[in-house]
Amino acid sequence: MESTxxxxxxxxxxxxxxxxxxxxDYGTSWxxxxxxxxxxxIFIKAQRIRNIQQNQVRKVDDDIxxxxxxxxxxxxxxxxQIELDNESVEDMPIGIVExxxxxxxxxxxxxxxxxxxxYGEAWxxxxxxxxxxxxxxxxxxxxxxxxxxxxxxxxxxxxANFIDIxxxxxxxxxxxxxxxHRK
Numbered sequence: 001m002e003s004t005x006x007x008x009x010x011x012x013x014x015x016x017x018x019x020x021x022x023x024x025d026y027g028t029s030w031x032x033x034x035x036x037x038x039x040x041x042i043f044i045k046a047q048r049i050r051n052i053q054q055n056q057v058r059k060v061d062d063d064i065x066x067x068x069x070x071x072x073x074x075x076x077x078x079x080x081q082i083e084l085d086n087e088s089v090e091d092m093p094i095g096i097v098e099x100x101x102x103x104x105x106x107x108x109x110x111x112x113x114x115x116x117x118x119y120g121e122a123w124x125x126x127x128x129x130x131x132x133x134x135x136x137x138x139x140x141x142x143x144x145x146x147x148x149x150x151x152x153x154x155x156x157x158x159x160a161n162f163i164d165i166x167x168x169x170x171x172x173x174x175x176x177x178x179x180x181h182r183k
Contacts (some may be wrong), residue, residue, distance in 0.1 A: 004116060004174075005109075011173040012105050015072040019101055020094060022073075027091045030077050031084075035158060038078040039142050042165065045070045046135045053129055064128075065176050068169045071135065075165040079104040082159050108166040115167075123171045131172040138165050 033041070045067045052058050080100045092100075116123075123131075138161045145151075145158050 004121065005113075007174045007177070008109060008112065008170055011170045011177070012072075012109075014173070015069045015076075015170075016098075016101055016105070018069055019073045019076065020098060023094055023097050028097060029089075031081070031089045031092070033077065033081065035078060035081065035142070036146055038074055038081065039139050039146070042071050042074045042078075042135070043139050045074070046132050046139065050129075050132050050136070053132065065173055068172045068176075071169040072166050072173075075162040075169070076101055076104050076108075078162040079107070079159055079166075082162075105166070108163045108170075111163050112167045112170070123168075124175075126171070128172055128175065131168045134168050135165050138168075 048060075049064055049067050052064060058064075083100070083104075141155070142158050142161045145155075145161075150158065
């Protein structure tokens with residue numbers, strides 16, 4: 001399991017680098033996004049991966065790993081937005097953004113470790129297609145929770161679904177890096 005932590009952290013580092021560079025380019029313009037808009041951004045990326053998987057053709061330069069990195073980053077944005085829980089669209093300093101990113105990825109990593117313990121790293125035998133399908137399913141769940149005004153009867157909330165989306169995407173990135181999944 002020790003190698004999982006190293007692989008996980010390496011995948012996170014590539015996502016974080018993009019996240020912070022885009023923050024330098026655009027500031028925290030993402031603060032304007034509501035949950036449904038974040039879900040839609042992730043959906044676009046996951047659907048694009050699914051189309052590439054099915055059609056075996058990619059016409060835009062961004063490859064599958066880049067899309068999974070984008071999914072990680074938008075899910076982190078979703079988690080940050082839930083925590084900040086206000087509608088102000090302030091531009092935050094990059095140092096604060098980095099701390100928020102680190103806090104949310106630490107939460108996701110902790111959930112990954114707990115689930116890995118219980119499931120025995122079953123994700124290592126999963127297909128890239130399954131990761132995308134699970135991400136799409138989680139997005140549909142979040143849309144339903146939003147429709148229900150954030151209420152659930154027995155199910156996890158929006159934040160837990162975003163954490164799962166982060167982890168599925170990181171698992172896919174680990175598998176791609178290991179040469180087990182296509183780029």
